[in-house]
Amino acid sequence: MPELPEVETTRRGIEPWLVGRRIERLVVREWRLRWRVPRSLPRRVAGAIIRTVGRRAKYLLLATDAGTLIWHLGMSGSLRILDAAAPALVHDHVDLVLDSGRCLRFNDPRRFGSLLYTADDPARHRLLAGLAPEPLSDTFDATALWRRARARRASIKSLLMDSRLVVGVGNIYASEALFRAGIRPGTAAGRVSRARMAALVAAIRAVLEEAITVGGTTLRDYVNPSGMPGYFAQRLFVYERAGKPCRRCGTPIRQYTQGSRSTYWCPRCQR
DNA sequence: ATGGGCACCTGGCTGC
DNA sequence: TGCAGCCAGGTGCCCA
Numbered sequence: 629m630p631e632l633p634e635v636e637t638t639r640r641g642i643e644p645w646l647v648g649r650r651i652e653r654l655v656v657r658e659w660r661l662r663w664r665v666p667r668s669l670p671r672r673v674a675g676a677i678i679r680t681v682g683r684r685a686k687y688l689l690l691a692t693d694a695g696t697l698i699w700h701l702g703m704s705g706s707l708r709i710l711d712a713a714a715p716a717l718v719h720d721h722v723d724l725v726l727d728s729g730r731c732l733r734f735n736d737p738r739r740f741g742s743l744l745y746t747a748d749d750p751a752r753h754r755l756l757a758g759l760a761p762e763p764l765s766d767t768f769d770a771t772a773l774w775r776r777a778r779a780r781r782a783s784i785k786s787l788l789m790d791s792r793l794v795v796g797v798g799n800i801y802a803s804e805a806l807f808r809a810g811i812r813p814g815t816a817a818g819r820v821s822r823a824r825m826a827a828l829v830a831a832i833r834a835v836l837e838e839a840i841t842v843g844g845t846t847l848r849d850y851v852n853p854s855g856m857p858g859y860f861a862q863r864l865f866v867y868e869r870a871g872k873p874c875r876r877c878g879t880p881i882r883q884y885t886q887g888s889r890s891t892y893w894c895p896r897c898q899r
Numbered sequence: 900a901t902g903g904g905c906a907c908c909t910g911g912c913t914g915c
Numbered sequence: 916t917g918c919a920g921c922c923a924g925g926t927g928c929c930c931a
Contacts, residue, residue, distance in 0.1 A: 631924060662907070686925075703925055704909075738908045740925060782902055791926075798924055847924065887904055
């Protein structure tokens, strides 16, 4: 489910409820997530104060006095702030109970999410160490991406989904950014000119920022920490619009599948 | 090294 | 109404 805008919306939503709070306890009802939740985690973080709520790519980083929680929402995960006494419903796998009487509750039907821990610098964690720069920072640079893409035969769309080259962009925003940049998703990455790569980098930034401002994209089940959907679905140009007229030129939007992933594009606006 | 495909899971929808 | 089949926002890993 969540791509960078949804994770960032979640981060902003939970941050004011967490920073400075003490963790009363961590309740794990289901340990079998993408990776097994470490058995020692409840014991390690109990009593710790939460200092910052950060994000790296699609990972949320809850830094405490006792190490950092690394939380990923997977495809169907969401985090909400609730009264700690609220009864747990199906797929409510984890509660981080705070000294305020609230809790941060993790719900994830498909269990592709994960909750991990590190006592060290999270940037050096094996899942984070090899990630590309943050797309909304100055370190995300078109020239560097163009150089790395030059020798690649894979499609530009699959490159956007490769976290060693670009992070934060998933299946929705890959199609949307390519539409905005006017690039066909099947184009070999190595054949995208430097100028067009610059346009693509700008499009990625723009689409992610725009989505964040409206709380992300809710297609099926994403909700923010208050339980509300995001409104970017109304602004999608191509995603899940196969056969519908392009919002820019009226040509029917096309769709193709690669490895069970759908890609959407406009045959007229994208060359 | 690169590219492509699979696996991990549940639930919702479609069509027979 | 029931059920099989397909699809879904991520991503690490395996294999050619």
